[in-house]
Amino acid sequence: MNFQLTQEQQDIQQRAANFAAEYVAPYAAEWDRDETFPADAIKACAEHGLTGLTVPKEKGGHGASSISYALAIMELAKACSSTAVTVAVSSMVAETISHYGTQEQIDKYIPKILSGEYIAGSFALSEPGAGSDAGALNTKVQFEGDDVIINGEKCWISSGTHAGVFVVWTRTGEGEGTRGITTYLVEPEDEGFHIGRKEDKMGLRASTTVSLQFEDCRVPQSRKMGESGRGFRIAMTALDGGRIGVASQALGIAMRAIEETHTYLKRTQDTLNGEQRQWLAEMTSKASAAKLLILRAAWLKDQKRPFSEKAAMAKAYSTEIANEICQRAVALLGEAGCNEETAVERLFRDCKVTTIYEGTSEVQRIVISRSILRD
Ligand SMILES: Cc1cc2nc3c(=O)[nH]c(=O)nc-3n(C[C@H](O)[C@H](O)[C@H](O)COP(=O)(O)OP(=O)(O)OC[C@H]3O[C@@H](n4cnc5c(N)ncnc54)[C@H](O)[C@@H]3O)c2cc1C
Structure with a gap:
C-alpha cells in the first residue's frame, strides 16, 4: 500500500491545475450564465496535452495512468464542470477508439481528438426509451453494398454541437437484446445525419447536450468499430x-x-x-x-x-x-x-x-x- 503519487501523477495534476487557473476558472461563471460552449478553452486543453490522457503511446496517445486522468478531471471540475465533462467524454471516446478501432480508424481519429483539431468527440448510446436500459436501443442499420444506412434517434448526447466524431451504437440484429448491437463511427458531415435540439439544462450550461437524428444516414462499412453484434460490450x-x-x-x-x-x-x-x-x-x-x-x-x-x-x-x-x-x-x-x-x-x-x-x-x-x- 502506497499513498504517494508518482512524479508523473503530480506533474499532470499540477499541469491541469495551472491550465484551469489560467484558461477556465476566470470565465466559468460567464460561460454558465451565457450558455457559451468554451470551444477555445477545450481546444487549448488538448494543446496542453490534457485530452485523451490514457490513450497508449503506441496508439498515438500520452500513455498516462488512469490515476493521472482522474486527478486532471478533478482539477478541471473545480474550475468548470462543463469543461471537465467535455474533456472527459472526448477522452472516453479516444480511449475507446484506441482500444477497439482498426489501425485506419486510430490513425484518422486519435490525432484529431488529442490535438484539439476536433473540439470534441461524442458518445451516442442513449435513445428515447433506452437510457438505463441501453440494451433496448433501436437505431437500425441496413446494409447496402459497401455502406450501411442508419435510421433512428439518439438523445442527450454531450458535446454533439462540436464533435468531430460520434461513436454510435446501432441495432444490427445478430442476436436478441444486448447481443445484436454494433458500433459505428459517424462524422458530422455524413449524409442523412442531423444534429437536433439543444437541451436547456439546469446545470452544465456551458456543455451542449443534443439529440441526433439519423435519416437514411449513409456511412461506409469501414467505419464499423469492433465486431458485429458485440457493441454492447x-x-x-x-x-x-x-x-x-x-x-x-x-x-x-x-x-x-x-x-x-x-x-x-x-x-x-x-x-x-x-x-x-x-x-x-x-x-x-x-x-x-x-x-x-x-x-x-x-x-x-x-x-x-x-x-x-x-x-x-x-x-x-x-x-x-x-x-x-x-x-x-x-x-x-x-x-x-x-x-x-x-x-x-x-x-x-x-x-x-x-x-x-x-x-x-x-x-x-x-x-x-x-x-x-x-x-
Ligand atoms: C446532461 C446529460 C448528459 C448526457 N450525456 C450523454 C451522452 O453523452 N451520451 C449518452 O449516450 N447519454 C447521455 N446522457 C443520458 C444518460 O446517460 C441517461 O439520462 C441515463 O442513462 C439515465 O437514463 P434515463 O434518463 O432514460 O432515465 P431512466 O432510465 O428512465 O431512469 C429513470 C429512473 O429510474 C431508475 N431506474 C431505471 N432502471 C432501473 C432499474 N432496473 N432498477 C432501479 N432503478 C432503475 C433510474 O435510476 C432513474 O432514477 C446524458 C444525460 C444528461 C442528463
Whole structure:
C-alpha cells in the first residue's frame, strides 16, 4: 500500500491545475450564465496535452495512468464542470477508439481528438426509451453494398454541437437484446445525419447536450468499430472507465464547494461556530473517502485488473456525497449560496447530473450487487 503519487501523477495534476487557473476558472461563471460552449478553452486543453490522457503511446496517445486522468478531471471540475465533462467524454471516446478501432480508424481519429483539431468527440448510446436500459436501443442499420444506412434517434448526447466524431451504437440484429448491437463511427458531415435540439439544462450550461437524428444516414462499412453484434460490450467497457471520470468530476465540484464555503465563512466571520466546524469536518471527510474510492478504481484499471465494481462504487458514492456537500454548502452560506456572489450556486446545479449520466446511482448499485453476489 502506497499513498504517494508518482512524479508523473503530480506533474499532470499540477499541469491541469495551472491550465484551469489560467484558461477556465476566470470565465466559468460567464460561460454558465451565457450558455457559451468554451470551444477555445477545450481546444487549448488538448494543446496542453490534457485530452485523451490514457490513450497508449503506441496508439498515438500520452500513455498516462488512469490515476493521472482522474486527478486532471478533478482539477478541471473545480474550475468548470462543463469543461471537465467535455474533456472527459472526448477522452472516453479516444480511449475507446484506441482500444477497439482498426489501425485506419486510430490513425484518422486519435490525432484529431488529442490535438484539439476536433473540439470534441461524442458518445451516442442513449435513445428515447433506452437510457438505463441501453440494451433496448433501436437505431437500425441496413446494409447496402459497401455502406450501411442508419435510421433512428439518439438523445442527450454531450458535446454533439462540436464533435468531430460520434461513436454510435446501432441495432444490427445478430442476436436478441444486448447481443445484436454494433458500433459505428459517424462524422458530422455524413449524409442523412442531423444534429437536433439543444437541451436547456439546469446545470452544465456551458456543455451542449443534443439529440441526433439519423435519416437514411449513409456511412461506409469501414467505419464499423469492433465486431458485429458485440457493441454492447464495448459500451459497457467504455462506461466502466467513464465512471471514474464522472466520479472525479463530482469530487472536483465537491472540493470546490468546500473551498468556497471555507473561504466565505472565514471572510465574513471572526470565528466559525461549533456547528459550522462540524459540517466542514464532515464534508471534508466524505470528500476524502470519495477520493480513495476513485483512486482505487483508477489504480485497478491501470493494473489491468477487474475494476467495474470498484468504479461503480466510486461513481455512486462520489456523486451522491458531492450533491450532499453542495447542498450543505448552500445551507452554510445562506443567501450567498443562492446567487453569483460565490460559485456555490453553480456547483449545486452542476452537481445533480453526475448521479444520472453514465449510469444512475441505482444502475451503479445493480452493477455492485451483481458483482458481490457472484463472489
Ligand atoms: C446532461 C446529460 C448528459 C448526457 N450525456 C450523454 C451522452 O453523452 N451520451 C449518452 O449516450 N447519454 C447521455 N446522457 C443520458 C444518460 O446517460 C441517461 O439520462 C441515463 O442513462 C439515465 O437514463 P434515463 O434518463 O432514460 O432515465 P431512466 O432510465 O428512465 O431512469 C429513470 C429512473 O429510474 C431508475 N431506474 C431505471 N432502471 C432501473 C432499474 N432496473 N432498477 C432501479 N432503478 C432503475 C433510474 O435510476 C432513474 O432514477 C446524458 C444525460 C444528461 C442528463
